[in-house]
Amino acid sequence: MSEPVTLRRMLRAGVRGVSEYTGMVLALFVVQILVSWGAGLIMALILMRSFGDKPLFDDAVDGDLAALLEILRGGGQVFGAIAFVGVGAVLTWVVLRWFLAGGVLAVFTEQPRGRRETARCFGAGAVSYFLVFARLGLISFALNVPALMALSAGLEWATGRFEHALTMTEVIVPLVLGLLPAALLHVVASTIIDYARAELVLRRPDHESLGAVRTTMRAAGFVVRRPLALGHVLVYWAIFIAVSLGFAWLSHGHAMLGTSGALSLLAIREGLSLLRSALAIGVTAGQVELTATRPPPPREIVPVVEKR
């Protein structure tokens, strides 16, 4: 009888997965960089084209609030386009991850050795599961509808509470309480999808008829029965938020000026992003570890009709 899966074991699996497949982690990070920097390049070109000849924009970027407001007022459409590019980048990533997640799960499932074998396994997994992951993606939109409704209601509740707030505690407490239901619903929805993906990759080779809807329903049942699955994801989010806030806190009040300052800031920001990418991949490795202990889905018996 195998050792029961615990949170510690899942976390260890995450660390092992990230350390054994650093190339894959870096490759995924590079994809993120390409998408975000690509968007950044387009944003820079839009800004340059619109404001390159307007020194008022320089003042705005350098902290002149009045200049920023004048720029926002005069360049509303420009910032609309910038927002569109940002949203476009995030949506591009949403589509890309349907492809990339299949590769990552395949690697953690098959645990190939060597760079070439890992690349083959990653590519095969990515291609094999793209369509079914796309379907899971659409299902995840539906699963997140309650979270969106809770977000709307929670924000309304929270803003009503901190309308007269005098301290940041009076803002943060209702905000956290207001957003918590939506956040938890989102975590539940995303965890269900995560485990559905993991099961699809683990079981599909011998369960050809396993589809997105059925897997999602099984994953929902599993997540409800095993709080460990949710606890594991919550640990990830806690670390994600902690490192992000830590960066914000440490960088606050440190103006990084000049070329060396800009490069330092870039290095720190990308280091933080790499850490968060590694965390996400580590979580996936832990989820594969837990999914492997799940009983396989029942096989569908197809009656064979003999020809007379």
Next chain:
Amino acid sequence: MRRWLPLLCALTCAAGCESSLGPPRPRPLPQPDQVPALRTPGARSPRIANYQIDAKYDAAAHRIEATEVLTWRNDGGSAVTELPFHMYMNGFKNDATLFMTSSGGEHRGNVASDKAWGWIEVTSIRLGAQELRPQARYVGVDETVLQVPLPAPVEPGATVQLTLTFTVQLPEVFARTGYKGAFTMVGQWFPKVGVRTGAPGFETWQAAPFHLNTEFFADFGVYDVTLTVPATHVVAATGVLVAAEDKGDGTRVLRYRAEDVHDFAWMIDPYMEVLTGEAKVDGGTVLVRVYHRPRQRAFARRHLQAAIGAIEQFSQLFVPYPWSIMTVVDPPPDAGGAGGMEYPTLVTTAGDHAFARDGLRLPEYVTIHEVGHNWFQGILASNEVEEAWLDEGVNEWADGVVMARIYGEKRSMVDWMGWNGELFRLRRALAGDLADLPAPIATAAYAFPNFDSYGQTTYLKTMLALRTLEHQIGRDRFAAAMKAYATTWAFKHPTGADLVASLEGSLGEDLDWFWRPAFYETGAADFAVDSAACRRQHPPRGVFGEGSSRKLVTVEESPDTGTWTCEVLVANRGTVRVPVDIELRFADGTRTRETWDARDGSRWHKIAVSRSRPLTEVRIDPDGHVLLSDDVIDDHIRLTPDGSASWRASARMTFWTHTFMQAVGL
């Protein structure tokens, strides 16, 4: 779950609930102020309308029973046969009043309660033994002006004394006055006589119905007010406390006196604390008090510092603060409707919020603005109904000057986390296009099409116009002229025409070129760099002469001289024409400036220069002197685009995009 409920309640309440303050407890009897109403003796004003009021406050019903003795002197040149009284509280009597219909029951984002209406009822008006109430009638569209016919005319120089008995029901606060929980702000609460204006012998009464956009106008006088209040409550009022006595029945009697003021307001609350300080004025001191709830203590300190700074600066810039005490009331956050209002020697402030971090000076700005009103309307008592810009707008300009003197020019409004903001520029940036405002500054408050255009024009446009004029005239000269205006018109009722005449007299110049388009017409300046280009200079090239003497001069024969010829075209597409500097910057770092004086009516200006290096930047109004200007984004251009700021901004946006992608997950 149940055991978490108290914690959740505590967290969401976070010390903000009134219930956490406990039931009202008896407060120590306040000691009379050991100072006179005026810092130095002697009447400052004609003291035309003098009030002696005896009021009893019922805290449970939010009701006041009072008797008022008005002693009014006819200071005009014609006899008076009737007295109009403002009954402002009737503006909140029902939703058919002019105030309610013009506001839709909303004032500065605060909404009127449809259950807790406010009203005032005068039950008796006596002249000696004669009862005048039956003859009195409401005039106008609602019951906010009560006309009282007199049995005999009051001749010029004569005095009349009326005794009015009245009851006031306070509304739930939404437009300056009323209650919220245990907090009560009592303003515009007593029958207040109108003001006669006009040439001697031809005076007319100014007593307009209460409208959303209009504030107040009254004559100066002496107020002797006795308040009977619960012993559990703290009171802050106009003037100085001259006597205090516990009645032994749970109530106490407080007597206040204010001299040379034109209004009386008070606040009553069982939970208020007081923070005190001193402002140094003219070799003496002014006692400054900030009344606040315990949880607003941190903001009260900011209000106190702002109030002290404002009193000292306004006193230096205009006329010394004449009274002994200044009281600032910081209403509880849920009583926002009471915030941001001025009365003589007592103002209410606002802006307390968790987001108003140190360096984001909204609370200070509100306090400075309201304290500033003690000059612009408190001392220079202009008609807020007919010429609201004369107090609100002029005060806004003065606030900007004062805040720059207290906090520094560039960071007068914002100095927070690397961001900076100067008040005048921030206000302009936050406003819409000035050219879109539908009415000129010199418009009666009630004649604006809506509250928004009234606010933008009266407050903001006036502020920017005066700042522009100040820069045109020169700061020191303008400051001296404004000081002369304040000195001349202190404790009188100046009009807009008086202000212009005073400024023109002090400056010795005609200001019509600016005043007419800026104050009496719509629109603003709107500069733009229309075009700017440089080309290398060289001797003429091409074909010259005819016949046999025809000669071709080629590029090689006529090389570039190394000098650049640059041509710049700037335009003013707006309606306000003011002299403006234009700065040209060249590739070698040198700069030149020239002034385009558009007072000749010109709408565009062309500059041609020759230099050894090409032009790199053109900047109209490099010192930011013309604040009364729209669309400033095209006032400063560079000829060769520079992307460094775009890269810096996009690097930040890229990081956030990446963060969002990671939040979406794998």
